Amino acid sequence: MRLHRNLCFAVIDGLHLIFNEGEYADKVVQQLLKRDKRWGSRDRGFVAETVYQIVRYKRLYAEIADVKEPFDRDNLWRIFAVWATLKGISLPDWKYFTATPTRKIKGRFDELSKTRKLRESIPDWMDELGLKELGENQWTKEIAKQNEQADVILRVNTLKTTKKDLQLKLESEDIETEFLPNHPSALKLKERANVFKTEAFKNGWFEVQDASSQLVADFLDVKPGMKVVDVCAGAGGKTLHLASLMENKGQIIAMDIYESKLKKLKVRARRNGVHNIELKAIENSKPIKKLHGKADRLLIDAPCSGLGVLRRNPDAKWKLQPEFIDNIKKTQSEVLDQYSKMVKNGGKMVYATCSILPSENEKQVEAFLKTETGSDFKLVKDKKILAHKSGFDGFYMALLEKN
Template sequence: MRIHRNLSFAVIDGLTLIFNEGKYADKVIQQLLKRDKRWGSRDRGFVAETTYDIVRWKRLYAEIAEVKAPFDRDNLWRMFAVWATLKGINLPDWKYFENTPTRKIKGRFDELSQIRKFKESIPDWLDEVGEKELGAEFWTKEIAALNEQADVILRVNTLKTTKEKLQAELFDLNIETEFIKGYPSALKLKERANVFSTEAFKNGHFEVQDASSQLVAEFANVQPGMRVVDTCAGAGGKTLHLAALMENKGQIIAMDIYANKLHELKRRAKRNGAHNIEPRAIDSTKVIKKLYDKADRVVIDAPCSGLGVLRRNPDAKWKLQPEFLDKIRKTQQDILQQYSKMVKADGQMVYATCSVLPSENQEQVAKFLKSEAGANFSLIKDKKVSAHKSGFDGFYMALLECKA
């Protein structure tokens, strides 16, 4: 494999923004890919995957390169050299790579691979939390799985097409997919491809959504004609799935504290042909109180640490701080206490997170059930999805019923 100068410069520029200016990796990469219209899919793939790779393994590569944050450009070139060496790529004769100690890099890698926090490239505090909550054996397997590149999974929009029809439509574009057992609306890409440029996407035949995330709407056990409240709807990935499961019948009230996300949901709903969604911004407690005892189903896709989705957001482990975990646990319990009041008698509620930590998941549900607000609720079932067992994102979901 040959390394091209302009692509390598794009990677270094991207890493500067991510590591030194705190920019989000996905947004930075989106901008980088627009830099040169002459780049083909292979060039764009190199920029995106190399940037994500170095972000994912930042701690390991920095330790091997003997550099410390904040990283100047020379430091970043040294980390790039570590990445290339470990990938078995011959370094070009550029000044940035002069005196790169190839043998020493491989030796250091073997040495540091014996220590989990270096091998899996995570902060000390996060390694300690993971081991404490999940146990050493489980955490070692889970964090290794969360460092693997995520597959591209599509959710078929059954309001407009079927899984079989979409598979055939994509096959005609040389995009091969396969069904996933146990995930009724999912198609997995056999190879990465730019699916967003297809007519199938523009016509609303699918959304890109991880297989684990697709389980949440299924878990809510919705039926056509129900009144469903999606309380932390965001840009609406799960809302759109609920609309499809309800066959566009009934009402989905999609709520969020961020009005701009609901604007994006409106746009996506139009493309998906989902007509039973009503966005409502939570700008005061009145919005919640108006719905007390009115919902057949309440879905709480709660804000969380996001540890279960590190494969697609590898920079999150560098942005996450211990104090945020304490804060988010309080927020999760507050949300459960308030939003549960919208469930009517004999109605049901789903509490879900994309975290693998019990303190954000089953412990929050147990705490809620012991509280005054949870007195009328009972746990019907819950599901813990781990990345190393499922091959997809780490998730948790609990289905609770409000007794009459």
């Protein structure tokens, strides 16, 4: 592979924004890909994948390059040189690469890779927490898997098409997909592609949604005609899935504390042909109290650490702090206590997170069932998904029924 100067400069600029300015990697990559209209798919792929790979392995590459944060541009070029050397890419005769110790880099990599927290490039506290909650064997496998690039998974919008017809439509646009066993609405791309430019996407035939995330709406056991509340709806991936499972019949109340996210859901719902969703911003406790005892089904896709989706958000490793996880656990228990009151007698709710930590998942459910509010519920079933076992995002979901 030959390195091109303008592409490498884009990578360095992106890393500066992510590491030094605290910007989100996905947003930065989106900006970078609009930088030069002459770039082809290979150029764009190089920029995106290189940025993500260096973000994933920031700690390891910085240790090998012997540089410390905040990284100036010379430091970022040294980190880039480490990445290129380990990929077997010949470094061009540019001033940024003079005196790059190629042999030393490979030796340092072999030496540092013997230690998990350096090999998988994670903060000390995260390694200690994962070890404590999952044990040596599970944590070692899971964090290794979380450093791999995630597959692109689509969820067919059954309000508009079938899985087979979507597959054929994408094939006509040179995108090949395959079915996934035990995931009734999922198609997996055989090769990465920009699916958002397809006719099928513009017509609302699918959404991009990981296979594990797709299981949550199915877990809630919804039926057409029900009153369903999605209380942490965000931009609405699971809300839209619920609408398709309900065949656009009944009512879905999509709620969130961020009105900006609900506005995105409104746009997506229009494209998906969904018209049984009512949007409500949670500005105070009134909208919650109004729904006490009214919901046939309730989805609590709770705020969490996101440690099950590091493959998609590698910069989260560097933004997360241990205090955040302590605080989010308190939020989870408050959300369970307050929002569960919306479920009617005989109704059901799902508590879900994209975390792999038992303290955010099964232990939260156990604690809830021992509270005064939780004593009205029983656990029907739960499911824990680890990336190293499933190949998809780490997730947890628990189905509870109100007596």
